[in-house]
Amino acid sequence: MHSRSTGAAPALPPFDYTVFGGTGDLALRKLLPALYLRDKAGQVADGSRIIGVSRSPLAPSDYRAKAEEAIREHVPADERDTALVARFLERLDYVPVDATSDNGWDELAERLNTPPPRSGGAVRIFYLATSPSLFGPVSDQLRAFGLATPESRVVLEKPIGRDLASAQEINDRVGAVFTEQQIYRIDHYLGKETVQNLLALRFGNSLFEPLWNANHIDHVQITVAETVGVEERGGYYDQSGALRDMVQNHLLQLVCLVGMECPISLAQESVRDEKLKVLRSLKAIGADEVGGCTVRGQYRAGAVAGGAVPGYLDEPGIPPGSGTETFVALKLEIDNWRWAGVPFYLRSGKRLPAKMSEIVIQFRPIRHSIFPQGAGELQANRLIVRLQPDESIRLHLMTKEPGPGGMRLRPAALNLSFAQTFGGRFPDAYERLLMDVVRGNSTLFMRRDEVEAAWQWAEPIIDGWMSRHEMPKPYIAGTWGPSQSIALIERDGRTWHDDEIPSAAF
Ligand code: BG6
Numbered sequence: 477m478h479s480r481s482t483g484a485a486p487a488l489p490p491f492d493y494t495v496f497g498g499t500g501d502l503a504l505r506k507l508l509p510a511l512y513l514r515d516k517a518g519q520v521a522d523g524s525r526i527i528g529v530s531r532s533p534l535a536p537s538d539y540r541a542k543a544e545e546a547i548r549e550h551v552p553a554d555e556r557d558t559a560l561v562a563r564f565l566e567r568l569d570y571v572p573v574d575a576t577s578d579n580g581w582d583e584l585a586e587r588l589n590t591p592p593p594r595s596g597g598a599v600r601i602f603y604l605a606t607s608p609s610l611f612g613p614v615s616d617q618l619r620a621f622g623l624a625t626p627e628s629r630v631v632l633e634k635p636i637g638r639d640l641a642s643a644q645e646i647n648d649r650v651g652a653v654f655t656e657q658q659i660y661r662i663d664h665y666l667g668k669e670t671v672q673n674l675l676a677l678r679f680g681n682s683l684f685e686p687l688w689n690a691n692h693i694d695h696v697q698i699t700v701a702e703t704v705g706v707e708e709r710g711g712y713y714d715q716s717g718a719l720r721d722m723v724q725n726h727l728l729q730l731v732c733l734v735g736m737e738c739p740i741s742l743a744q745e746s747v748r749d750e751k752l753k754v755l756r757s758l759k760a761i762g763a764d765e766v767g768g769c770t771v772r773g774q775y776r777a778g779a780v781a782g783g784a785v786p787g788y789l790d791e792p793g794i795p796p797g798s799g800t801e802t803f804v805a806l807k808l809e810i811d812n813w814r815w816a817g818v819p820f821y822l823r824s825g826k827r828l829p830a831k832m833s834e835i836v837i838q839f840r841p842i843r844h845s846i847f848p849q850g851a852g853e854l855q856a857n858r859l860i861v862r863l864q865p866d867e868s869i870r871l872h873l874m875t876k877e878p879g880p881g882g883m884r885l886r887p888a889a890l891n892l893s894f895a896q897t898f899g900g901r902f903p904d905a906y907e908r909l910l911m912d913v914v915r916g917n918s919t920l921f922m923r924r925d926e927v928e929a930a931w932q933w934a935e936p937i938i939d940g941w942m943s944r945h946e947m948p949k950p951y952i953a954g955t956w957g958p959s960q961s962i963a964l965i966e967r968d969g970r971t972w973h974d975d976e977i978p979s980a981a982f
């Protein structure tokens with residue numbers, strides 16, 4: 477077994493991370509724990525500061541207490557070290573600021589312009605973990621108060637808008653203050669180890685790429701399943717739904733990494749150029765196609781992991797009779813030379829039976845069989861990239877069943893389990909991405925044209941749904957979505973991947 481180091485890592489320049497929405501769920505659940513873990517790994521230079529900003533009138537000491545609690549709750553026990561947590565908390569500060577008025581901005585400016593010792597030349601980063609409606613106003617204020625310097629960087633959380641026009645408006649407004657090179661649009665799926673591994677799998681091996689096209693691949697499946705419901709985010713989620721929340725960004729980014737041509741290098745613009753081409757090649761699903769190519773679902777009360785859970789309409793913050801989808805399945809096509817005619821089946825939903833994300837590449841069956849009837853059913857090869865949990869790459873093959881009983885075939889799997897092969901802890905996606913901003917590397921962030929191309933494809937689907945005035949199909953929490961999503965793929969003579977061939981079958 478090789479040991480993988482997530483510990484000591486090269487130190488980066490000192491930074492000032494100002495987190496708008498600093499008391500919000502994302503900051504407490506993801507950003508502060510990720511920054512603590514990078515600090516523990518030795519990547520946070522002395523003199524670095526993390527400044528929480530929100531409207532709440534908290535003292536810096538209150539904010540530190542909140543952060544300490546968040547670390548206790550969201551960092552695994554074996555990664556919590558009392559001395560290191562204390563050192564991290566000392567780097568935290570807090571300023572109450574109202575994004576939509578002038579309140580608090582002078583204090584923030586004073587804080588940022590009064591650097592602590594040893595922080596000379598700190599990289600100045602503004603992380604907008606707020607509602608997208610504040611991206612424009614915050615950017616305007618950063619300029620008005622002289623905080624947006626030519627070297628500073630701004631990180632935008634998804635969603636960037638709710639349709640093409642609102643995305644363009646946000647991009648224009650933020651773009652009036654920051655150049656495109658200063659803007660980091662986060663899609664945390666791109667920071668996941670196994671997602672980055674798609675590049676290694678495809679372009680670091682000679683085995684797959686010659687087969688990676690319509691001649692050899694029958695179809696692709698991408699599933700991103702969650703067991704959670706809408707949690708405390710009902711207000712946001714009900715305005716969004718599964719297509720906007722998951723498909724327009726995370727799933728489409730996965731489609732891009734599976735579908736793109738080999739970039740000329742890993743340089744940020746090369747990779748992003750290739751992803752953009754995939755987005756621009758997506759075949760439009762308009763009002764006439766939504767009925768046949770998409771399924772919307774909404775969960776009803778049921779049971780997940782043995783516990784009863786309420787239906788979507790009974791979740792806090794959901795208006796009665798809401799028609800928002802919590803599940804979506806769809807069939808898309810990439811209209812280009814490599815992929816013409818190869819369907820990509822996507823599904824994502826909340827309150828499904830398991831938290832599980834995977835990509836399935838289904839190869840075509842062999843052209844001619846030499847095996848006698850009775851040798852067993854020949855199953856076409858299948859490559860399964862498990863993104864989470866239990867990260868792995870499995871290749872389903874046909875093999876001869878051992879023994880003297882003649883030629884009997886049986887499917888078996890080659891299984892590369894990342895935990896068994898590399899050991900150690902997998903850093904959370906945010907750890908990687910937050911530090912990429914400090915490094916100034918935007919390869920794993922979305923460029924403006926990517927976000928807008930993704931909306932250009934997603935918007936007609938939403939419009940098509942609205943024009944049909946249909947409610948989402950109900951599904952019981954703890955099941956794999958409405959039966960129509962099974963019909964979506966079975967109509968084409970295919971099935972959603974769910975079998976597990978034991979790798980111990982050899
Ligand atoms: C977020 C969505 O972007 O991704 C959430 O807004 C979703 O609704 C989350 O739960 C899923 O991320 P992960 O990393 O847990 O798969």
